[in-house]
Amino acid sequence: MVSVIKELKKISAQAKMHHALLLGLQLMITTNKSPDIVGDWMFRLFRRQHHDKFLSSFDKLGLSGLPDAVACAQYHVISNSIGGVPVEYMYESDRKAWVRFRYPRWIFHGPTICGVPQSISQGFLKGWYAQNGISLNNPRLGFVCVSEDMTGEFGLCGYFYEYEHELTNEERLQFAKGELPPLYESIQQPKLPSAEWDDLRLQKANRNYAVDYIRNGLCELANVIGSDEALELASRATKLIGLQYANKTREMLGLGDGDLFSAVKYLRCMFEGLGDEVEILQSADSCVLRQRNLRIVQDFSGAERELLLNVWVQLWHGALASYRQMKVADLTIQENEIVWLIRNRD
Numbered sequence: 001m002v003s004v005i006k007e008l009k010k011i012s013a014q015a016k017m018h019h020a021l022l023l024g025l026q027l028m029i030t031t032n033k034s035p036d037i038v039g040d041w042m043f044r045l046f047r048r049q050h051h052d053k054f055l056s057s058f059d060k061l062g063l064s065g066l067p068d069a070v071a072c073a074q075y076h077v078i079s080n081s082i083g084g085v086p087v088e089y090m091y092e093s094d095r096k097a098w099v100r101f102r103y104p105r106w107i108f109h110g111p112t113i114c115g116v117p118q119s120i121s122q123g124f125l126k127g128w129y130a131q132n133g134i135s136l137n138n139p140r141l142g143f144v145c146v147s148e149d150m151t152g153e154f155g156l157c158g159y160f161y162e163y164e165h166e167l168t169n170e171e172r173l174q175f176a177k178g179e180l181p182p183l184y185e186s187i188q189q190p191k192l193p194s195a196e197w198d199d200l201r202l203q204k205a206n207r208n209y210a211v212d213y214i215r216n217g218l219c220e221l222a223n224v225i226g227s228d229e230a231l232e233l234a235s236r237a238t239k240l241i242g243l244q245y246a247n248k249t250r251e252m253l254g255l256g257d258g259d260l261f262s263a264v265k266y267l268r269c270m271f272e273g274l275g276d277e278v279e280i281l282q283s284a285d286s287c288v289l290r291q292r293n294l295r296i297v298q299d300f301s302g303a304e305r306e307l308l309l310n311v312w313v314q315l316w317h318g319a320l321a322s323y324r325q326m327k328v329a330d331l332t333i334q335e336n337e338i339v340w341l342i343r344n345r346d
Helices: 002-032 035-057 068-082 110-115 118-127 129-135 199-225 227-252 260-272 302-321
Strands: 087-093 096-101 141-147 157-162 173-175 277-282 286-292 327-334 337-344
Touching: 002 035, 002 110, 002 199, 002 227, 002 260, 035 068, 035 118, 035 129, 035 199, 068 087, 068 096, 068 129, 068 141, 068 157, 068 199, 118 129, 118 173, 129 141, 129 157, 199 227, 199 302, 227 260, 227 302, 260 277, 260 286, 260 302, 260 337, 302 327, 302 337
Parallel strands: 141 173
Antiparallel strands: 087 096, 096 157, 141 157, 277 286, 286 337, 327 337
């Protein structure tokens, strides 16, 4: 039982770090690029996420056999709940089913919501929600947005609707401001099959939810602004998040702002929280940490893998620099392994 609790803490700390990184990346790109570019980035990210996750999750979530509009709405409630995102479902008919995101918004948590443009929200609606009908081979299914976050309404809300006619690309996402959802009923809310989703599986899914946004998000950012600028801006944001969230994640792991071996133990716990294999070799004035089976670049290759690794390691450079007695790391990156030589900064 104790080992399970420790594992859950490691996994939760990684989820916290990568969630923060997603917010930091959004703000970094928003403050350095135009709203149109940010919107295009979000569109590409959520379209990629959609293709990776949507259809493959239907059977796992128990949604097969439902009317398409109902299945889509329930999918977004259940899948978001795994990531810790509060979303509610309201049934109106087999052809019309609502989703309403509640606050605090996961993707814009805290004051972040005041610093992102409307194009981010519309980018992910176009990237994911407008694609549901196509993926389900139902060209009559679209999404109607009735309220957004950044417009001073009541938050993101809308419904999946099956029309009488096949939709054009432009019709798959529509806006109908002023409509209100039906009243919430707790008995209607879809739930995960509890027998198959214990705490450990839920925490791993929550972590993967955040990590996969980073994996896909960095690659799609490079497709929008180019690899060089993506590397520069993302590395800056990533190191800042490592600096900013090191203390919080240390607290989650029961670790303090300590000596060299304390910092190495922190990295070991964090990397184990991703499911990576870690080995430590210690000397009087340095430690070597060998990290294998790198979850962050699993199934990635070539330029995407290189970009991911070069950005992602900045999290831990930032975390090491956050110590009162600052630490530094020299890296050797190999095929599926990173060797970290960690020492106190002179």
